[in-house]
Amino acid sequence: MPVNLRPPDPKSLLPVAGVMLGVAQAGVRKAGRKDLLLIRLDEGGRVAGVFTQNRFCAAPVVVSRQHLSMIDPDQGIRALVINTGVANAGTGKEGMVRARQTCAEAAQLLGCAAAQVLPFSTGVIMEPLPVDRIVDGLPQCVAALKADSWSDAAEAIMTTDTVPKAVSQQVSIGGTTITITGIAKGAGMIHPGMATMLGFVATAARVSQALLKAAVLHAAQLSFNCITVDGDTSTNDSFMLIASGKAGMPEIVDAKSAEYLAFREAVTNVAILLAQAIVRDGEGATKFITVKVEAGRNVEECRKVAFAIAHSPLIKTAFFASDPNLGRILAAIGYAGITDLEVEGIALYLDDVLVAEHGGRSPAYQEADGQRVMKQAEITVRVVLNRGHAAAVVWTCDLSHDYVSINADYRS
């Protein structure tokens, strides 16, 4: 059961002009489930993205990066093909061949060049991609293309997710109402390094290629790069921002304009909601934990402390048990890697409860107060470093028996 997360109401997911979606049951790994998604863009659309920094990155990541760098942005990407079941990572040269074959097949069906297609995969690593099944499934996707299939699309990219993840928001930019709709998937092998497994956000806004790239970097840094479930950085992480340019608005070209800042904020908000949804549906999650680290010298050291807390199996199991064994949080702060940290200045809060200060437990702290907060489904851990003005936030979940069960059984 995810933490305070429901399947999106399909009616709440607004279509984006210039973007159509079609799904199929291709039987990539298992029969009888949606596992193939085609996102088609009209001519003139733009795409920018960020990818995993894992050195064993998947073949589709390599191919997508190549295609994005080869293509004249104004000729443009025309399609994204996403399969679940098999990650096509750790598959060597044959994996590259199969990722390219997927693109060629989609290109032929859509009447564009193979380099105008971006491939994405998620699933088991080091197993060969059954590309024949994908080739067989693509015509079904084309036949199913519709503008209001975001709900189906969110479902088609799920792996161990228990709930599809999709968000629509609208923002007024220079008097024009712009829709931003996005989907994402989790739910394990989640750790920054880049993004989550897969996230796709689309808008009809007209934005220059340079600013689209800047916006996706900004949004990723404040959303997918702020979450962790298990500290494992996937081979397939990809977060793509699609701007179809169909909105009746002047193109956004100035990075300092109010229009760009409004666009960037709206995209970031959608990305944060998707990233948080991934944590809420993290494998085995029963708690949603926000870790805020404040008053650090720089963002990097705040993130180090926040991730030390968010990755600690001891802290995560204490959250699972609702046990205010909060000294474990001090230990994580201490080993986060800030070599000149003076612990006397640090304050630790659990929601509104002051837990520790001056290097030890606060005299005002009562175990009953810690116990009260630990029992909640949503908890904020706040660490005040008292050595600067920077801050960072990270979202994570607890570590439960179900995490072990899910990952012990994932392939079976």
Place this chain on the structure above:
Amino acid sequence: MPVNLRPPDPKSLLPVAGVMLGVAQAGVRKAGRKDLLLIRLDEGGRVAGVFTQNRFCAAPVVVSRQHLSMIDPDQGIRALVINTGVANAGTGKEGMVRARQTCAEAAQLLGCAAAQVLPFSTGVIMEPLPVDRIVDGLPQCVAALKADSWSDAAEAIMTTDTVPKAVSQQVSIGGTTITITGIAKGAGMIHPGMATMLGFVATAARVSQALLKAAVLHAAQLSFNCITVDGDTSTNDSFMLIASGKAGMPEIVDAKSAEYLAFREAVTNVAILLAQAIVRDGEGATKFITVKVEAGRNVEECRKVAFAIAHSPLIKTAFFASDPNLGRILAAIGYAGITDLEVEGIALYLDDVLVAEHGGRSPAYQEADGQRVMKQAEITVRVVLNRGHAAAVVWTCDLSHDYVSINADYRS
């Protein structure tokens, strides 16, 4: 049930001339269990140690460091006092007062200076040390002092350990037979950064203070600093090497002498056995995993890769399930932080089975072979980076339901 680890036969634990041990049931946290240990050294003994690098290090760690730096090595440390139940970490100034009070009390009983006593604690963090109970327990320890109490001593320092950990070995140095006997405890919050929670190794060898320090650093680097259970670096890690100097041998003073190298190797071997025992008895462990990374450019990058594998919850749950979902190992190699790693050159072996090469699964690999090795209680993961001549080894265990249960319930 620890992995291939039995309680040591008390008769196998050889006394060390000049070192006596006494334990007591002080009721530090729970009644009716041995939880206080006094190690007394005769005059002329020497002690060197390494401590946690956690910035929230415990009060006894701070005091032990101070005492070791204050004391003239030839006046010497006369006692070590170790309690379990409460870690005396995250306890601020009051924690320092109580650690010093422990030393003062032991010093009075033994007729030495407080600075000749080193305090150690392990247990729950951020709870006040019940120093009155320790003061009450110390006379019992003094009354119980014996040379052949190593088995009791190993038992007295246990927390979530299921089996006491103790090893004796003998080595011939320049014709003199030297006994090395050591004890250690785990079993959670285990990750290098220094050592494990607590390890104490004693010998009657005569060694200069400088070489004793060099030997303890060497041994820690190749033993306790090569293990991880859960990636959490404790606030209390301490590994102490005691040399009573009672052996009838010339003092070892030359770092290049055969005598020093034999001594260092023997100490390191004992430390490795103790460190491996901690992993075998890691919280919830059902498998003992050796991760060898070879042919790297330097030891640091080999360790990065080995620890990325050893820390991955996804890999650890796959070991628990005996599931050869080995692509997860490629993913961990990829995110280990070697930014110029070329994956084409890497080979991955599971024991004798070649699993992956040339960036993907080996054509020769059969799932049945992977399955066979995964079912074993002891497994070696070997990664050949093919970019240099350095190597590193790390020992770890799997992540099981019992790890979650133990840490969800630890304080109750």
